[in-house]
Amino acid sequence: MSEDVGLVLLEPVLGEGGVVPLDPAFVAAAAARAKGLGALLAFDEVQTGVGRTGTFFAFDQLGVRPDLLTLAKALANGLPIGCLLVADEAPRGFVPGDHGSTFGGNPVSCAAAFAVCSAIDDELLASVRANGDRLLDGLEQLPGVAEARGAGDRPAGVIVDAGLDAGLVCLNAGPNVLRLAPPLVVGADEIDHALSILTEVLA
Ligand SMILES: Cc1ncc(COP(=O)(O)O)c(C=O)c1O
Known part of the structure; x- marks a missing residue:
């Protein structure tokens, strides 16, 4: 500089x-x-x-x-x-x-x-952190995921392709990064559902 x-x-x-x-x-x-x-x-x-x-x-x-x-x-x-x-x-x-x-x-x-x-209060932010951790932990277990990155509720699994057809709205960030940006009010059951869709997509 x-x-x-x-x-x-x-x-x-x-x-x-x-x-x-x-x-x-x-x-x-x-x-x-x-x-x-x-x-x-x-x-x-x-x-x-x-x-x-x-x-x-x-x-x-x-x-x-x-x-x-x-x-x-x-x-x-x-x-x-x-x-x-x-x-x-x-x-x-x-x-x-x-x-x-x-x-x-x-x-x-x-x-x-x-x-x-x-x-946006402390309760909501605590839930964002908890659900973000849950999603990152789940993403790390998935087949084909080289790395899961994120902060709070903003993870991205490094995978080849997920496919919107399976019912999960996601986007890419660069050629080999899948970006997930769930709403802040997402629930644990919805996170688990998203992970199960990704498990099928990646199998
Ligand atoms: C990181 C970042 N900064 C700035 C902008 C520009 O924001 P806006 O389109 O609201 O001006 C964007 C838009 O996508 C962005 O992603």
Whole structure:
């Protein structure tokens, strides 16, 4: 990193690149280097935020607090929204009102975001962590799975192909990574059902 770096942007779990959780030691080193250079540290939590990894923010598990943080997607549970959070102590490049957007501040989306934030409590996050562990444990037992990765409720089994035809909605992240992103309210029985479908698909 050279002296002219102004901002370091990290995604706590690299999503489209194959669901790769960042090593906390790497994040700590990057944060220290950014601080040394006087650069801002930003986390892209568009995919990892709002409870997806078992804590409200993924950075809660990394021991590093960013200056800037982006959220979107799950924040309004499907309604269009995007947001940038700025830590109080971060340098003020702009203030509320500086940045305009045609569709920014949509009242319906904001109401949905408020409802989502109100619904995510310690009980729900504990269940996300428990179900995430259950899914990862199950994925590791499946035939053909080379590695199961994830954080909280966001696992990805590294397999060849699963096949939506079997009734399990899933997606890929790169050529050989199957990505599972169950809703935060998923139950243990649904996890077990998903695992049984994958067992059949992989047999
Ligand atoms: C990690 C990540 N960051 C940012 C974005 C952009 O989010 P939006 O489309 O809400 O602007 C996406 C969209 O898929 C994403 O996956």
